[in-house]
Amino acid sequence: MDLFSSLLDEPINILPKDGVVNYYGEIMPLSDSSYYFERLFNTIAWRHDQALVFGKIIETKRKVAWCADTIDGKPFAYSYSGVTRYSIPFTEELLLLKNLVEQQSNESYNSCLLNLYHSGEEGMAWHSDGEADLKEQGAIASLSFGAERKFAFKHKFSKEVVALQLKPGSLLVMKGITQQHWLHRLPPTKKVSEPRINLTFRTIDKAELKYSVQDVKS
Ligand SMILES: O=C(O)CCC(=O)C(=O)O
Numbered sequence: 001m002d003l004f005s006s007l008l009d010e011p012i013n014i015l016p017k018d019g020v021v022n023y024y025g026e027i028m029p030l031s032d033s034s035y036y037f038e039r040l041f042n043t044i045a046w047r048h049d050q051a052l053v054f055g056k057i058i059e060t061k062r063k064v065a066w067c068a069d070t071i072d073g074k075p076f077a078y079s080y081s082g083v084t085r086y087s088i089p090f091t092e093e094l095l096l097l098k099n100l101v102e103q104q105s106n107e108s109y110n111s112c113l114l115n116l117y118h119s120g121e122e123g124m125a126w127h128s129d130g131e132a133d134l135k136e137q138g139a140i141a142s143l144s145f146g147a148e149r150k151f152a153f154k155h156k157f158s159k160e161v162v163a164l165q166l167k168p169g170s171l172l173v174m175k176g177i178t179q180q181h182w183l184h185r186l187p188p189t190k191k192v193s194e195p196r197i198n199l200t201f202r203t204i205d206k207a208e209l210k211y212s213v214q215d216v217k218s
């Protein structure tokens with residue numbers, strides 16, 4: 001039996017030490033995850049991401065969006081990799097998926113970073129999600145759609161690597177001290193030509209959310 005072919009009875013902590021990364025398997029049937037892939041692909045205002053590298057702004061091939069709770073529909077500002085982003089409101093699908101993920105993981109989230117990788121040639125380099133604006137040791141829930149991709153963790157000190165395949169419709173939750181001790185990445189690969197969408201639900205410290213009306217680029 002393929003253990004990872006469907007929702008697991010109990011999530012599995014794939015890390016041997018210094019943190020918790022729970023893999024839940026597929027939390028929805030393939031027909032649902034295909035439906036959400038299409039909806040997200042077609043309805044989200046995707047943009048190329050930017051990062052500040054050696055004082056220069058570079059654009060990623062991958063596209064992103066950032067959704068957060070808003071007040072009176074006004075966007076919030078959020079900074080990482082030296083660049084400030086502005087939130088778009090949660091769409092109906094995203095709210096539904098947020099509820100599903102909150103129920104499965106028994107945690108709550110107030111924002112979502114969305115990534116669109118057009119093919120296996122696009123990935124994400126080693127990093128940890130330890131931005132100052134994030135709630136300390138808050139859970140980060142990663143929901144995948146579209147192409148199956150490999151995802152890996154590397155211990156910052158021992159350099160131990162743990163990897164798994166992220167199936168469409170699968171849920172992975174990083175918790176506790178994980179971000180302090182482990183890096184993670186989505187390795188690029190020539191073996192995958194199909195696109196993948198990944199949603200990471202997070203909790204941004206409300207006090208850190210900068211309420212921003214002016215300065216918003218449409
Ligand atoms: O695409 C993924 O599975 C992970 C994305 C990620 O690590 C991030 O957005 O911080």
Ligand SMILES: [Fe+2]
Binds near residue numbers: 127128129184
């Ligand atoms: Fe990350």
